[in-house]
Amino acid sequence: MNAIITGATKGIGRAIAFKLAEAGYNIIFCARDQQDINTLCDDLIALNPSVSALGLATDCSDPLQVERFSGFVQQHFDSVDVLINNVGVFIPASILDEDESDFQKQLQINYLTAYHLCRIFGRQMREAKKGHIINICSVAAISPVVAAGSYSVTKAALLSLTKVLRQELMAHRVKVTAIHPGSTLTSSWEGTSIPTERFIAAADIADAVLCCLMMSVGANPDELLISPSGGNI
Template sequence: MKNAIITGATKGMGRAIAAAFAQQGISLAINSRNAAELAAFKAELMQINPAIKVFTAVADGSNKEQLLQFATEAQQNLGVINIIVNNLGIYAYSKILDDEAGLFEKMISTNLMPSYLLYRHFGKSMIAAGEGHIFNICSVASLNPVVEAGSYSVTKAALLSLNNVMRLELQPHGVKVTAIIPGSTLTDSWKGQEVDKDTMVLPEDIASAIVNVLNMSKGANVDQLIIKPAGGQL
């Protein structure tokens, strides 16, 4: 049985990915700052597949100490971590010159730092095992900056760059790394706005794509996967 750690797993894409992994028989380590949300989602995952293990921790993924404690406890409870999904992220609609004080630092600690820390924490054990798969949830803003979301674009571009370095470091050792690059996806980032879900990528689309990539043969890796709305970006 494989074990996965997913950051930001109680909402949006992370939630859909966790549910899809449960259906695949993959045991899960998930965290959230909200204990009630975490407990409810754990029950839902166990209902999807009673055969898996689900480890939960009340932890802020953007806090270095809490994230690393969560990672250590995930290993202790599940065993070897084979899959990492770096999904935690926040979006801010703001030009860089209009950013509130501290926004850039918050973006780095949420959109970039957790992926770096979990890579450092698990990377060498994945090399020793000669297998594993890391997914980094980037954004089309990683490729084409959105000026109205400047700091978001910068941190997501940095995440894609980190993803590429991870892949190059790990590929001689049989460990795979994939950048998932979604376009306009129906998540909490769109809360309060009127949108038509039929014009957007759904979180379940991202989850389905990740499962397909994960189930490819040992010799195949998807370096980058761009998933955009059929009718173009919103």
């Protein structure tokens, strides 16, 4: 089984990579830092020597680098069973006051990267009559955060893409799922004084991904909302 993960060296993406490697998936992933990529490849293979792990340094704010990454995947994988669009960026600001470049960056990373990869590998899955696309969206896609307006808009766009693709691909036995994490303890919260137990753990999202992948052929988990037990922060 072959899986693609974007933004895999930190936080949720890293937790997903470990979970899938443990389950026996070969993994190709992208991240920005080559040293982090090398370390993750070594760690995944140490965890499960029967799988392969490859990464390509990719800045997902650059469409040409995203296109290069899709080519890298096609060069090394004859087929793709799972596509996990995890990469994302959160820039808090109101829409009326933000720098427009912040919106463009979030649009490219949070939405257009997934759009490109879904088109490339969704076609392959359609032809193969199998596969699963999982888009890591956000609670902000459902309940917009005014203090992070453009982030909310781009995540809502990703959710809409997920819904459209589900309709397009269901006749071809390809599953499409949106996972909506609430406040999750990742590096973006580094230095916070908020107690750890107030957050969702990145491992919880990874468990949810594997749970979705393990469901029977007849089940499509459309959307999964995961909130902190004490409410979002």
